[in-house]
């Protein structure tokens with residue numbers, strides 16, 4: 016998963032405050048939590064930062080694509096290994112003999128499943144990170160070898 | 168309706184829970200398979216065509232030309248077959264016998280020695296289902312299944328709940344990775360990743376044996392005795408341990424003996440099994456089938472006085488010493504998998520390929536024959552990396568001949 020320092024490295028690092036933040040580092044943190052978008056840094060749109068602008072746009076998916084639980088799946092990184100599918104405690108509870116035992120999901124109630132080689136979300140309201148009673152489950156994040164899952 | 172499941176032939180894990188959707192006679196969707204499997208089962212980017220000298224020909228003409236080349240050769244070589252069913256492999260062995268040909272496969276320069284040791288009962292092994300039900304410690308040594316066999320951890324070794332492993336991966340199972348670099352699999356193993364320099368595997372094996380014998384382990388690289396003892400203790404405490412051996416380990420060992428030593432020691436103090444991380448979906452099947460026929464798993468030559476076997480019959484030696492004058496390559500791409508200097512020898516002799524997709528080898532071959540893709544277009548049986556036989560049924564109907572049918576027709580034409 017991307018971290019603030021990685022984002023910072025790609026910013027102009029001039030602390031010009033045009034974005035309304037106190038520093039580029041503060042902007043990087045805000046970008047990570049999707050409080051702002053890449054386009055909110057005007058200098059970044061100048062020609063000399065073109066490459067960095069594109070890199071950052073690729074790295075930071077807009078929050079609009081996040082599910083209600085805040086989960087963002089970077090489909091281009093997912094290899095369909097199914098680790099997250101089998102590790103997710105909700106999948107295990109809903110489908111112990113299918114998804115929970117490493118096999119094809121046999122229940123409609125699972126959150127994660129692999130379709131055409133890429134993980135897909137459904138029933139996100141069942142995710143332990145959903146709603147006001149949410150708990151900081153990270154089963155799908157820590158088991159992903161390619162860092163394809165991120166929460167904002 | 169009961170869900171129908173198919174087998175993925177993307178690698179030797181042969182996942183058997185694949186769901187598909189078909190539209191217009193083509194596979195439009197593949198579920199539960201990893202990306203690698205999907206790429207294999209959906210149509211190839213460049214489907215092969217039957218060609219002779221670069222010109223399109225009919226299947227009949229291609230087969231006739233192939234048989235002609237093989238008949239005229241004094242020392243033909245048959246190579247590949249890791250992506251063929253056992254039925255096709257047996258046909259290929261039959262052709263080799265008839266032609267007094269050399270026959271070899273990719274195990275000759277990868278997992279061969281390990282499979283030989285398993286078939287000879289020198290190394291204890293088990294099935295992946297047993298690992299799923301009982302396995303508490305799994306070691307990936309010189310292997311990165313996240314890239315080579317993406318569902319290995321999720322389907323069998325680390326993540327699934329099994330009979331005696333119901334409490335989940337965080338509590339019930341330990342995954343260890345030993346490798347020269349921090350691979351994707353090493354990332355999942357987190358603090359159970361043991362990084363070693365290239366070629367240091369045998370040294371670590373001997374240090375582990377020392378540690379398991381109650382001695383103080385020492386290695387010449389930056390891994391202190393404490394770290395090695397900690398690893399040895401993890402292995403010692405395993406109720407059901409498995410070492411999954413990858414090419415990184417095999418390539419760094421002079422032969423299989425250090426592994427045999429380690430397995431013997433481990434089974435004095437613990438309970439350990441070994442599974443080779445076989446790549447092509449039925450490479451292990453070829454080794455079993457040739458073993459049944461000749462007593463050898465690869466590197467064989469049929470002749471009037473029985474079967475000759477040895478390093479001189481390996482594909483690499485045969486090409487290096489220019490000992491073959493024609494090659495039949497089945498479902499394999501030696502031009503891209505063999506070292507360049509060896510692969511280039513293939514350009515000097517007539518090559519026949521049987522493959523569903525265009526490969527570097529088939530593009531340069533004198534005769535290329537287009538076959539069905541086993542798994543999607545044709546079926547049969549194959550032997551999974553752990554030695555379990557798996558039935559494969561085709562997903563769709565095509566007019567393409569399977570490699571087994573093509574080999575039967577070549578045999579008839581000989």
Ligand code: SF4
Nearest residue numbers: 031032034039042056
């Ligand atoms: S506008 Fe861009 S360059 Fe200026 S402080 Fe904000 S992030 Fe840094």
Ligand code: SF4
Nearest residue numbers: 103142143152154155
């Ligand atoms: S956060 Fe937890 S519950 Fe939600 S999808 Fe990931 S593993 Fe499942």
Ligand code: SF4
Nearest residue numbers: 093094096097099159
């Ligand atoms: S663990 Fe990561 S790579 Fe594997 S299926 Fe889930 S999101 Fe994709």
Ligand code: SF4
Nearest residue numbers: 175177178182201204
């Ligand atoms: S792990 Fe291998 S057999 Fe399983 S779906 Fe992926 S490529 Fe196919």
